Amino acid sequence: MALRRGRGFACVNYPIGMNLGGDPSQALVHATPDGKFMVTLSSIDLGQGMKSVTRQIAAETLGVPVSDVYVDTADSDTGPHCMGSFASRGTHRVGNAVIRAATEARTQLLEAAAEELEVDAADLEPDGEGGIQVRGAPQRSISVADAAIAAQFKQGRTLSGRGIFLVPPSEVDPETGEMSPVTCFAHAAMAVDVEVDDETGEVRVVEINSAYEVGRALNPKLVEQQLIGGAWMGLSHALYETTEPYYPEREHLPLDFNSYLMPGPGNIAPHNIAILERPAEDAPFGGKGPGEMCANPVLPAVANAVFDAVGVRCDELPITPEKILRGLRSANGS
Amino acid sequence: MPRTPITLVLNGTERSLFVESGENLLDALRRGIGDLSPKYGCAQGTCGTCSVQVDGRLQLACITLAETLSGRSITTAGGLAEGNELHPLQRSFMENFAAQCGYCTPGMLMAAKSLLDRNPHPRRQEVVEAISGNLCRCTGYEPIIDAILKAAEVMRRRTR
Numbered sequence: 134m135a136l137r138r139g140r141g142f143a144c145v146n147y148p149i150g151m152n153l154g155g156d157p158s159q160a161l162v163h164a165t166p167d168g169k170f171m172v173t174l175s176s177i178d179l180g181q182g183m184k185s186v187t188r189q190i191a192a193e194t195l196g197v198p199v200s201d202v203y204v205d206t207a208d209s210d211t212g213p214h215c216m217g218s219f220a221s222r223g224t225h226r227v228g229n230a231v232i233r234a235a236t237e238a239r240t241q242l243l244e245a246a247a248e249e250l251e252v253d254a255a256d257l258e259p260d261g262e263g264g265i266q267v268r269g270a271p272q273r274s275i276s277v278a279d280a281a282i283a284a285q286f287k288q289g290r291t292l293s294g295r296g297i298f299l300v301p302p303s304e305v306d307p308e309t310g311e312m313s314p315v316t317c318f319a320h321a322a323m324a325v326d327v328e329v330d331d332e333t334g335e336v337r338v339v340e341i342n343s344a345y346e347v348g349r350a351l352n353p354k355l356v357e358q359q360l361i362g363g364a365w366m367g368l369s370h371a372l373y374e375t376t377e378p379y380y381p382e383r384e385h386l387p388l389d390f391n392s393y394l395m396p397g398p399g400n401i402a403p404h405n406i407a408i409l410e411r412p413a414e415d416a417p418f419g420g421k422g423p424g425e426m427c428a429n430p431v432l433p434a435v436a437n438a439v440f441d442a443v444g445v446r447c448d449e450l451p452i453t454p455e456k457i458l459r460g461l462r463s464a465n466g467s
Numbered sequence: 468m469p470r471t472p473i474t475l476v477l478n479g480t481e482r483s484l485f486v487e488s489g490e491n492l493l494d495a496l497r498r499g500i501g502d503l504s505p506k507y508g509c510a511q512g513t514c515g516t517c518s519v520q521v522d523g524r525l526q527l528a529c530i531t532l533a534e535t536l537s538g539r540s541i542t543t544a545g546g547l548a549e550g551n552e553l554h555p556l557q558r559s560f561m562e563n564f565a566a567q568c569g570y571c572t573p574g575m576l577m578a579a580k581s582l583l584d585r586n587p588h589p590r591r592q593e594v595v596e597a598i599s600g601n602l603c604r605c606t607g608y609e610p611i612i613d614a615i616l617k618a619a620e621v622m623r624r625r626t627r
Contacts, residue, residue, distance in 0.1 A: 179568060180567045180568025181567070182567070355564075358564045358606065359567070362605045365606075366604070390513035390514055390602060391513055395604075397608070398595045398598050398611070398612060399595050401608055401609055
């Protein structure tokens with residue numbers, strides 16, 4: 134009886150969004166009377182950081198500091214339509230809608246500033262620090278706040294923008310079945326090292342090494358954290374979690390956190406991540422988003438690592454000690 | 468339903484309220500007093516996000532009877548900051564990205580505080596054990612463990 138080491142590998146091509154029905158998302162942007170900007174969405178931040186990322190995207194597009202942008206989300210009564218937070222689509226679809234809405238609001242902001250400065254709006258640029266200046270003559274400037282106040286209390290102008298991102302619906306070719314389900318793909322590759330106890334069937338994940346290609350990491354710390362946390366969730370799915378009974382009788386059905394197994398802080402495997410950036414053409418500032426892909430490669434990589442270690446091919450999740458021991462027994466012919 | 472008046476000290480302030488018989492501390496804090504920092508997770512003592520301190524001891528508010536707490540002192544995550552000054556653990560959780568959706572964070576903070584109260588020099592394994600009663604679904608735990616170890620370092624420098 135021994136601890137046997139194994140290494141498994143898996144790759145993922147992960148589609149961003151889903152094209153059936155156009156997969157639309159909308160955003161509205163408007164200036165408050167003190168020259169801050171509100172981004173209104175009905176998209177949902179589940180903790181993946183979409184509020185932070187859409188805030189960065191709006192600030193970058195408007196040319197104002199991030200601290201001057203607020204994001205209001207998750208109310209489909211008060212926000213414009215969004216398909217939802219799924220299919221790893223948040224950064225890409227919602228981000229694109231935010232860029233369009235913020236671009237329209239920026240145009241109006243510059244027109245209001247141009248009227249105050251008595252110059253052509255085309256000659257103006259925001260300085261990114263709360264001011265708007267004449268290109269090449271920064272001494273001729275006005276603060277975003279003053280331009281917003283002038284627009285809303287003197288000129289009678291709103292500073293607002295509407296944005297929608299819709300992918301042209303792709304019909305299925307009746308002859309070939311060909312269609313374009315998505316507009317871009319993210320990618321990942323992962324190697325998992327495990328140690329399998331061939332007496333108890335227990336699997337210990339020793340180390341994970343991975344590379345994720347996410348377009349551009351718009352918020353590198355959020356991306357890194359999502360990848361680490363998501364890989365943990367994949368590991369949990371691979372080795373522990375199930376809503377089915379671990380043993381055939383229904384009374385062994387996991388009903389609560391006492392019997393629904395998840396790895397705790399004592400079962401963490403070191404995870405080394407390389408984040409690769411190959412910006413996608415139609416993505417907001419190139420960012421495709423890690424999304425669901427962070428959990429996906431773990432499952433096949435662990436299954437392959439277990440096979441490499443003890444020669445047992447588990448094709449049902451989770452890969453429990455029982456399944457491994459049954460596999461070992463049938464291989465030994467006993 | 469009979470109601471019992473109790474007086475307890477919440478985060479240093481004396482509070483009086485009526486609690487129903489059988490009411491748990493989590494309900495008393497959230498509905499009775501309005502301290503929303505301890506969260507409702509499993510409501511059966513297995514997820515840890517309702518963790519608070521009762522007289523300095525870590526306790527699960529969802530399975531603690533409120534009636535038994537008259538005269539006791541309760542600390543919640545909502546009471547960790549002093550005015551605008553965040554507790555070193557809160558600051559460290561922020562700086563080390565130890566929260567993603569944030570739902571487990573109040574319980575994690577209280578479990579970590581209870582550890583550092585009794586052991587200012589925890590080893591990594593001791594931190595792991597201290598938060599083993601708290602479930603987190605997003606972070607993979609590692610950033611939380613790192614944040615607690617770094618906060619311990621900051622707190623040791625302060626008391627030196």
